[in-house]
Amino acid sequence: MQRFKELHQQNDPLLIGNVWNVQSAKVYEKLGYKAVATSSSAVAFSLGYEDGENISFDEYFYIIERILKSVSIPLSVDLEGGYGKTTDEIVLNISRLAKAGVVGINIEDSVIIDGSRKLLSPDEFFNKLNAVIQKLKEQNIEIFVNVRIDPFLLGVENAAEEALQRMKIIEEVGADGIFVPCITETQDIERLTDAAKLPFSVMAMPELPDFSTLKRLGVKRISSGNFLNGYIYGQLETALKNIGETGSFSPIF
Numbered sequence: 001m002q003r004f005k006e007l008h009q010q011n012d013p014l015l016i017g018n019v020w021n022v023q024s025a026k027v028y029e030k031l032g033y034k035a036v037a038t039s040s041s042a043v044a045f046s047l048g049y050e051d052g053e054n055i056s057f058d059e060y061f062y063i064i065e066r067i068l069k070s071v072s073i074p075l076s077v078d079l080e081g082g083y084g085k086t087t088d089e090i091v092l093n094i095s096r097l098a099k100a101g102v103v104g105i106n107i108e109d110s111v112i113i114d115g116s117r118k119l120l121s122p123d124e125f126f127n128k129l130n131a132v133i134q135k136l137k138e139q140n141i142e143i144f145v146n147v148r149i150d151p152f153l154l155g156v157e158n159a160a161e162e163a164l165q166r167m168k169i170i171e172e173v174g175a176d177g178i179f180v181p182c183i184t185e186t187q188d189i190e191r192l193t194d195a196a197k198l199p200f201s202v203m204a205m206p207e208l209p210d211f212s213t214l215k216r217l218g219v220k221r222i223s224s225g226n227f228l229n230g231y232i233y234g235q236l237e238t239a240l241k242n243i244g245e246t247g248s249f250s251p252i253f
Contacts, residue, residue: 008199037076042229076104104144146177193218
C-alpha cells in the first residue's frame with residue numbers, strides 16, 4: 001500500500017490502467033504501467049450485468065482474485081458505493097480485498113435508487129464515509145481510500161462549489177485521495193486542485209486536457225474508466241462486420 005501511496009506523490013501523474021479481466025490487466029503490465037484498477041462497470045458488462053452494484057460482491061471478488069494472481073503490479077478496486085447497506089458490510093468487503101492483496105479502493109458519494117443515480121446529502125456522505133474509515137482504522141486495515149465525488153458526473157448546478165464542499169468532507173474524515181470524474185474545464189480543475197490537500201484524480205473524457213496540461217494543473221492520477229472496454233468491443237464489432245462483408249477471415253489477419 002505504501003508504494004501505491006507514493007505513486008500519487010510523484011511529479012508525473014499516475015496513469016492508472018482500468019481493467020475488467022486478467023487479459024486486460026496483463027496488457028497494462030506488459031506495457032510498463034505502474035498500477036491497475038478495476039472498472040466496476042466494465043467488469044459488470046463483461047458478466048452480463050448493468051452498472052450499479054448489480055453484480056454480487058462474490059462474483060466481483062472472483063474476478064479480482066484472478067487479476068491479483070495473474071499480475072504483479074498493484075491493484076485498486078472500484079467499490080462503487082461499497083457493495084453493502086451497512087458500515088459493517090462495507091468494511092467486511094474492504095477487509096476481504098485488503099487480505100487478498102488489493103492496495104486501494106474507490107468509493108463514491110452517489111447511490112442508484114430505482115435505476116437513477118443520486119448524490120448523497122453532505123450529512124449522509126460524511127456519516128457514511130467517516131464510519132467506514134474509522135472502522136478501517138480500528139481494525140488496522142491499510143488500504144488507499146480514493147473517494148469519488150459526482151457533482152460533475154451528474155451535472156448538478158454549481159458543480160465546482162458542490163465538489164469543493166465534498167472535498168472538505170473527504171479531507172476531514174482522513175481519506176487518502178479525491179476523484180472527480182467528468183471534470184474537464186481547465187479553470188475548474190485548477191480551482192479544485194489548488195484547494196485539494198489530497199492527491200486529485202480525473203477520468204478520461206472527450207474534452208479532458210492532455211496529460212502534460214493535467215500535470216501542470218496539479219492532477220496526480222488519471223484513469224480511463226470503462227472507455228477502453230467500450231472502444232475494444234467497438235473494434236470487435238467492426239471486425240465482425242468486415243468478416244461478414246468479405247466472406248472470409250482476411251480482415252483480422
